[in-house]
Amino acid sequence: MALAKTVYNLLFRRTSTFxxxxxxxxxxxxxxxxxxxxxxxxxxxxxxxxxxxxHNYENKEEE
Structure with missing residues (x-):
């Protein structure tokens, strides 16, 4: 319950943070x-x- 209240107060209480x-x-x-x-x-x-x-179609050019 404390976690839900903390999340509500931090993120959802004000319209801007919501x-x-x-x-x-x-x-x-x-x-x-x-x-x-x-x-x-x-x-x-x-x-x-x-x-x-x-890799089946490209040739590796040797230097």
Whole structure:
């Protein structure tokens, strides 16, 4: 209960801090959701994307 009261007093009591908390939370959620979506896409398409098969088609030039 004390934790909830502390969070309320720090983040949700004033409108300005509430708005900033919502904005920061939205940005954080967007970043996590985007990275998770990319990871799922890469996993489902493993072996089909250029970054996975690039070594088959590029020649290593010897110096």
């Amino acid at each position: 708005a900033v908390t919502i904005m920061v939370g939205a940005i954080f959620f967007e970043r996590v959701f985007d990275q998770a979506g990319d990871a799922v896409f890469d996993q489902l398409n493993r072996g089909k994307l250029w970054k996975h098969i690039q």
